[in-house]
Amino acid sequence: MYSDQYQLDLSNKTIAVVDDDLASIRYFEVLLKTTSANVVTFMNGNDFITYIKENPDAFDMLMIDYLIPYINGIECIREFRKHHRNTPVIMITAYYTRESKDESILAGSNEYILKPVIPEKVLSILEKYLTSKEYAF
Numbered sequence: 001m002y003s004d005q006y007q008l009d010l011s012n013k014t015i016a017v018v019d020d021d022l023a024s025i026r027y028f029e030v031l032l033k034t035t036s037a038n039v040v041t042f043m044n045g046n047d048f049i050t051y052i053k054e055n056p057d058a059f060d061m062l063m064i065d066y067l068i069p070y071i072n073g074i075e076c077i078r079e080f081r082k083h084h085r086n087t088p089v090i091m092i093t094a095y096y097t098r099e100s101k102d103e104s105i106l107a108g109s110n111e112y113i114l115k116p117v118i119p120e121k122v123l124s125i126l127e128k129y130l131t132s133k134e135y136a137f
Contacts, residue, residue, distance in 0.1 A: 008123060010037035013130050014058060018042045018076060019065040019092075024115070028063065031119050035126060045071025049079050056083055061130060066093035066100055074107045081108040088129035092117055 015037050017028045025041045032039045040058070042048040045068050052058065062080060066073040077089055091104040094115040101112045111125055 008035040008127055008131065010035040010126060010130055013060040014038040014040060015061045015063060015126075016040050016042065016048065016059045017063045018045065018048045018068060018073070019063075020044060020068045021065070024065070024092075028122070031122055032126075035123070037126075044069040045073070045076045048076055052080060052083075059084075059087060061126070062087060062089045063092055064089065066091060066095045066104065074103055077104070077107040077109060090125060090129075 010032075013035075015032055017025055017032075017039060018041075019025050019028070020043050022043075025043070029039050029041065040051075042051065048064075049071055062077070062084075064073045064076055068076070071079075073091060073093070077091070080087070080089065088110045089108055090111045090113065091109040092113045092115060093100075096114055104112045110129065113121065113125075
């Protein structure tokens with residue numbers, strides 16, 4: 001499923017994936033399993049916001065879609081950033097406009113990536129933010 005170039009061990013990391021598309025969630029679960037990261041998934045913004053309020057230090061990274069039910073990805077990022085200023089946030093979406101990208105970055109996304117995403121792209125981002133000393137917090 002991915003290049004042998006990436007042999008990431010993220011067994012000590014927990015990544016939230018928020019997406020209303022079940023196929024996307026399964027894709028990220030399978031891909032992230034190759035790194036041994038713990039993956040927690042949410043299919044809407046409301047469930048994600050409720051979870052982070054009850055578990056404030058649960059995640060080392062957030063991967064989120066732009067268009068999700070109840071509370072959209074931008075509002076979720078804003079809420080997340082209130083207490084998680086240094087946690088990497090990756091917006092992964094099929095919805096693209098210049099305005100949506102700008103809005104995502106202003107809300108606090110570290111990266112804005114369009115679907116479909118190749119495994120190597122995701123793995124390189126994980127490596128960049130979760131293993132690099134420059135980004136380690």
